[in-house]
Amino acid sequence: MKRLIFDEDHEMFRDSVRRFMQSEIAPHVDQWREDGACDPSAFVKAGEMGLLCMWADEKYGGAGIEDFRFEQIIIEETIRHGDIGLFLTLHSRLVGPYIGRLGSEELKARLLPKCISGETILGIAMTEPGAGSDLAGIKTRATRDGDDWLISGSKTFISNGINGGAFIVAARTVADRPHGIGLFVVEAGMKGFERGRNLKKMGLKTQDTAELFFDNVRVPARNVLGDPERGFYSLMHHLAEERLISAAQEVSHAQVAFDLTLDYILERKAFGKPIAAFQNSRFKMAEMRAALDITQTFIDQCVLLHNQGELTAEIAAEAKLIASELESDVMDNCVQLHGGAGYMSEYRISHMFTDARVSRIYAGSSEIMKEIIARSIGLDERKLLAK
Numbered sequence: 001m002k003r004l005i006f007d008e009d010h011e012m013f014r015d016s017v018r019r020f021m022q023s024e025i026a027p028h029v030d031q032w033r034e035d036g037a038c039d040p041s042a043f044v045k046a047g048e049m050g051l052l053c054m055w056a057d058e059k060y061g062g063a064g065i066e067d068f069r070f071e072q073i074i075i076e077e078t079i080r081h082g083d084i085g086l087f088l089t090l091h092s093r094l095v096g097p098y099i100g101r102l103g104s105e106e107l108k109a110r111l112l113p114k115c116i117s118g119e120t121i122l123g124i125a126m127t128e129p130g131a132g133s134d135l136a137g138i139k140t141r142a143t144r145d146g147d148d149w150l151i152s153g154s155k156t157f158i159s160n161g162i163n164g165g166a167f168i169v170a171a172r173t174v175a176d177r178p179h180g181i182g183l184f185v186v187e188a189g190m191k192g193f194e195r196g197r198n199l200k201k202m203g204l205k206t207q208d209t210a211e212l213f214f215d216n217v218r219v220p221a222r223n224v225l226g227d228p229e230r231g232f233y234s235l236m237h238h239l240a241e242e243r244l245i246s247a248a249q250e251v252s253h254a255q256v257a258f259d260l261t262l263d264y265i266l267e268r269k270a271f272g273k274p275i276a277a278f279q280n281s282r283f284k285m286a287e288m289r290a291a292l293d294i295t296q297t298f299i300d301q302c303v304l305l306h307n308q309g310e311l312t313a314e315i316a317a318e319a320k321l322i323a324s325e326l327e328s329d330v331m332d333n334c335v336q337l338h339g340g341a342g343y344m345s346e347y348r349i350s351h352m353f354t355d356a357r358v359s360r361i362y363a364g365s366s367e368i369m370k371e372i373i374a375r376s377i378g379l380d381e382r383k384l385l386a387k
């Protein structure tokens, strides 16, 4: 379906991103999958193309582009021509804005130019071995020491965990208040900061995911993001954008799976006719086409709402819920339509299937998305039980 949200500038930008992905990223994807991580030079090349932290002010080397449609194009072209595990957008739009909006001038002047060039890769560390969905349950502590903070604890499942040069770390600053959490920028090389191994995963093989350890890491006041007791609310505020990013990735990933499956079933024959000619194949493809168009249209609308500063947490949760569930269904149908080939690693659909599985878990699981949506329609468990 023709998408109405892009104009000529967006389409020109899309052409240049596509060419970049085809020439600079696609040739390396198989090797990165073997290695379990992309080469960090991918970020430097993306930085040279002006694709990182485009929102940042020109005084730091950014382009001052807030329009999320440009990021949506990067997401779509990365997935179509590169690989979904290359987390450029996590760096640029999920983590970077915390520094842009909440960072001290000193931090921004020092760090943002390196984030824009790709020299420093960003990650965000919220999840711990004992707390994922329940962010208020984190145990990593930050204690004040003069003007500095000392951070101790551990994080797990952190994206860009091996290649990352700076991490936003959520740490408890108020012992007896569940939401008493601060956000701190911990940089590679700080004493007491160690990374664990690159965790082996079912999918997302080009993405490095690691444990991070903090042993009395001294973080100066200039690396504190906003009010050190109100980081929980900053996280909640930014999570709407994180969910929009996820939703945009998920529907793009599903669109690519659909397209390559359409090609496959037109080529492959059984019982003397193309697989595409079976009624089951045609109906499955028709159902997926309809669901993809509807979901894409909803996400495009969310992008416009986000551009206007009007994307609410519950609408973003709806987008993430619907897109991630659809992505899983599409991947499953597409593997089935490939038959045995769909289970073979040499066919892209086989790893798209495993890459997709995490979408219903990370960036807030489907169950948490349902909680957020239910609360927004007056179905808050605590309030209902209190009646």
Ligand SMILES: Cc1cc2nc3c(=O)[nH]c(=O)nc-3n(C[C@H](O)[C@H](O)[C@H](O)COP(=O)(O)OP(=O)(O)OC[C@H]3O[C@@H](n4cnc5c(N)ncnc54)[C@H](O)[C@@H]3O)c2cc1C
Residues within 6 Å of the ligand: 123, 124, 125, 126, 127, 131, 132, 133, 134, 156, 157, 158, 159, 160, 201, 204, 209, 358, 361, 362, 363, 364, 365, 366, 367, 368, 371
């Ligand atoms: C590949 C990958 C990359 C990741 N990257 C990052 C990252 O960069 N930074 C980061 O901080 N984290 C990251 N995560 C962590 C991710 O956000 C968490 O895994 C996710 O939030 C779920 O938390 P959990 O794993 O602790 O599961 P749990 O919270 O233990 O949940 C287990 C199950 O219980 C369900 N559940 C939990 N609470 C409720 C509830 N109230 N109602 C109903 N069901 C519930 C969940 O939906 C899930 O099905 C990543 C995870 C993966 C797998």
